[in-house]
Amino acid sequence: MEFTHFNDAGRAYMVEVGDKDDSKRTAVAKGRIEMGAETVEMIKEGMVKKGDVLSVSQIAGIMGAKKTSDLIPMCHNIPLTGVDISFNLKEDGLEIRAEVKTVGKTGVEMEALTAVSITALTVYDMCKSVDKAMVIEEIALLKKTGGKSGDFIRGEGDEKDS
Template sequence: MNQRLTHFNEQQRAKMVDVSNKEETKRTAVAKTAVMMKPETMQRIKEGQVGKGDVLAVAQVAGIMAAKKTPEWIPMCHPLQLTGIDLSFSDNGHDTLYIEATVKTFGVTGVEMEALTAVSAAALTVYDMCKAMDRDMSIGPTYLQSKQGGKSGDYIRGNSR
């Protein structure tokens, strides 16, 4: 494991990696997370009975906005021209809301951080909108499910070499 660390300069200080010589490819990343809550909270979300409004609609917009702003949150992320952002929600019928984000671009670097940021912001928005009725909510695990494109190739969680 004698690989050079790419995010450090000659003085061993952090730097943003130079991607100017990388080939543009279609890139996609899918990230997932979950929000665990009281069954009553889940029911109120599904019935649209949360005082602050439509929780999933607001969380969806928050996730999209967060994906677009990822370089402002994560210092070494490159600003990217995203070509698609989609969030979807499902639940276990009882007490867990699942959030999935798919982010796409055609560029020289991947969109894993944008997808992870999207699900994180969506989950935090759910918490914010429901905290008055359920402060015991918990978020996670949050993880990269898959990615396609780029020099390192495709990745699907659980299919490590």
């Protein structure tokens, strides 16, 4: 195995994918923000209001997915066919899950991971006036399908400290 993002001269480059076929590709990523129980409660209360923390964060995550190739230097710019972000509010934090799809020549792992990261950062921003000690945890790829390199499904052994 070797890093694919370096050319013969040893320099980073955007690897050529022009010979790959277009295929349907999906990637699912997750992440979590640990926060105080009081912060969780405030988010819950806000969900019955017009502009809640999670709405803002989820929109930021979707927009972030579309900016992935602008943020990650060696990432290909590709049209995404769909992005969906969902939440699971727990007692001590918030779980974030992003699913990204495309029909193209490269996978969308980075788009899913970026969507989760920007969503989490926005939750932090929206709640930081009450809780600066929040921690973003376990941003990881759960699943990747499509493309000739084979599917990836995160196994139990991959889970580290949850």
